[in-house]
Amino acid sequence: MNAILMDSSHSADVDKFWYEVQSYVLIQSLLFNVFTPQIDLILQWIQKFVFRTYDRGNLCSCFRKSKYSATKCKTVVQYVELYSGPEYDLAYKYAFILKFVFMSMMYGLALPIMFPITFLALVNLYVTDKLALTYWHKAPPNYDIKISKRAVAWLRKTTIPGVLFGYLCIGNHQMMSS
Numbered sequence: 485m486n487a488i489l490m491d492s493s494h495s496a497d498v499d500k501f502w503y504e505v506q507s508y509v510l511i512q513s514l515l516f517n518v519f520t521p522q523i524d525l526i527l528q529w530i531q532k533f534v535f536r537t538y539d540r541g542n543l544c545s546c547f548r549k550s551k552y553s554a555t556k557c558k559t560v561v562q563y564v565e566l567y568s569g570p571e572y573d574l575a576y577k578y579a580f581i582l583k584f585v586f587m588s589m590m591y592g593l594a595l596p597i598m599f600p601i602t603f604l605a606l607v608n609l610y611v612t613d614k615l616a617l618t619y620w621h622k623a624p625p626n627y628d629i630k631i632s633k634r635a636v637a638w639l640r641k642t643t644i645p646g647v648l649f650g651y652l653c654i655g656n657h658q659m660m661s662s
């Protein structure tokens with residue numbers, strides 16, 4: 485049970501120490517991760533911008549002699565690879581969703597602020613993915629239904645640890661007395 489509480493040196497219960505130290509770590513990590521889809525998208529865009537600028541040889545297109553002879557790419561494949569968007573990474577999206585759902589289901593009863601943080605993260609991911617798929621990424625490959633079924637199977641497994649940790653929190657007299 486100490487591994488679930490994330491502290492093996494203090495006690496085996498959810499007490500004042502757990503709320504003072506461990507809960508801040510959990511909430512801060514989730515709040516930072518809410519904005520990782522935008523950070524990832526911005527870093528990908530900066531990387532493509534730097535590579536494209538290096539390919540053209542200058543920062544501004546107004547200094548070029550010809551509008552069409554500005555690339556250093558030797559083949560069409562190199563040109564398409566450089567000037568098209570990145571591949572869509574579905575594994576990253578599933579990991580993002582599962583991480584937030586697991587954390588909110590596990591610690592949500594003890595820290596109810598995790599539910600709105602998870603909602604904000606999922607809405608944020610949805611909006612960022614819609615914009616990125618529309619304007620930035622290549623067309624995603626066709627995935628089969630097995631990936632979604634596996635993710636739903638993992639989501640079903642969140643109830644057992646969530647109920648056990650919730651029972652531990654509700655059964656704690658220190659938490660319920662104040």
